[in-house]
Amino acid sequence: xxxxxxxxxxxxxxxxxxxxxxxxxxxxxxxxxxxxxxxxxxxxxxxxxxxxxxxxxxxxxxxxxxxxxxxxxxxxxxxxxxxxxxxxxxxxxxxxxxxxxxxxxxxxxxxxxxxxxxxxxxxxxxxxxxxxxxxxxxxxxxxxxxxxxxxxxxxxxxxxxxxxxxxxxxxxxxxxxxxxxxxxxxxxxxxxxxxxxxxxxxxxxxxxxxxxxxxxxxxxxxxxxxxxxxxxxxxxxxxxxxxxxxxxxxxxxxxxxxxxxxxxxxxxxxxxxxxxxxxxxxxxxxxx
Numbered sequence: 001x002x003x004x005x006x007x008x009x010x011x012x013x014x015x016x017x018x019x020x021x022x023x024x025x026x027x028x029x030x031x032x033x034x035x036x037x038x039x040x041x042x043x044x045x046x047x048x049x050x051x052x053x054x055x056x057x058x059x060x061x062x063x064x065x066x067x068x069x070x071x072x073x074x075x076x077x078x079x080x081x082x083x084x085x086x087x088x089x090x091x092x093x094x095x096x097x098x099x100x101x102x103x104x105x106x107x108x109x110x111x112x113x114x115x116x117x118x119x120x121x122x123x124x125x126x127x128x129x130x131x132x133x134x135x136x137x138x139x140x141x142x143x144x145x146x147x148x149x150x151x152x153x154x155x156x157x158x159x160x161x162x163x164x165x166x167x168x169x170x171x172x173x174x175x176x177x178x179x180x181x182x183x184x185x186x187x188x189x190x191x192x193x194x195x196x197x198x199x200x201x202x203x204x205x206x207x208x209x210x211x212x213x214x215x216x217x218x219x220x221x222x223x224x225x226x227x228x229x230x231x232x233x234x235x236x237x238x239x240x241x242x243x244x245x246x247x248x249x250x251x252x253x254x255x256x257x258x259x260x261x262x263x264x265x266x267x268x269x270x271x272x273x274x275x276x277x278x279x280x281x282x283x284x285x286x287x288x
Contacts, residue, residue, distance in 0.1 A: 006179070006183075007181075010252060011180070011245060014251065015244045015247075017068035017069075018064050018245075018247055019241050022247070029060065029204075030201050030202070033053050033202070037049060037050065048089075051092065052081075053084075054088075055084040055088050056080060056081070057201055059083060059158045061243060061244075062247050063158045063161070066251055069252075071159060071251075073159070079160070079161040079163075080161045083157040083161055083170075086157075087154060090170065098142045098146065102139075105142075116139075121135065121139075124136040125193065125194060127193075140189065145178070148177075151253070152175075152176040152253050152257060155247075155254040156168070156169065156254055173257035176254070176257045177249060181249055181253070184245045188239060188245075191235075191242050194235075195232065195239065196235075200236050203236050203239070204236055207233070207236065
């Protein structure tokens with residue numbers, strides 16, 4: 001039976017169940033990300049730390065949505081580190097390959113007379129210019145395509161990041177659900193406005209840091225009227241829900257891929273199973 005409802009619509013209820021789980025973890029993830037990011041000052045190894053931290057945070061997000069959909073399994077930190085390193089390296093390899101696509105794309109823009117203006121791109125990010133919003137989407141499309149393509153493999157790795165997770169196929173379901181995942185990514189990009197440059201994790205850490213600074217100065221805490229405080233909190237909530245929506249969409253795409261694989265294996269077993277006539281003929285041959 002062909003599914004009529006796209007995954008980005010079908011995943012909306014799961015995104016709400018994922019949202020509160022992810023939101024509760026957000027302050028801890030922000031502090032955790034900051035502490036781990038200090039390791040990037042270690043020579044050589046530090047070059048991989050930002051990518052490993054980012055990947056690890058995504059894996060935890062996918063696990064939030066997996067738990068929200070009934071897949072409750074304990075986390076194995078060793079496996080989490082391993083899959084984070086692997087996907088970080090894969091991301092670096094794909095980024096190198098994408099650099100060529102970016103170069104060709106930029107040359108194409110220059111050939112059509114389009115000059116990249118940072119202020120224009122910011123206006124597009126804030127939703128003030130449809131033209132620059134389109135240019136920004138075009139610039140970010142290769143990166144967004146990569147993120148959408150790897151979402152289901154990362155979900156599969158998040159599901160297997162348990163003490164008894166078994167072997168991990170890092171390319172399982174690659175490219176599944178890409179259209180719906182791209183739709184959600186676009187919403188995340190423009191929903192968080194300028195704060196999407198750093199994302200909800202680092203925006204949350206900034207909010208925590210400035211709140212501590214306000215307390216140190218003796219200023220009132222949780223004052224919503226402080227400059228930019230309301231916009232910051234609103235952007236964090238929007239990006240947190242949009243990320244939860246992305247995680248939920250990836251989980252549904254992963255479940256669909258798993259069901260398809262199981263159905264395929266069942267069909268192959270059924271095709272290889274001998275019929276009643278074959279069994280009867282074999283018995284007759286043995287009797288003779």
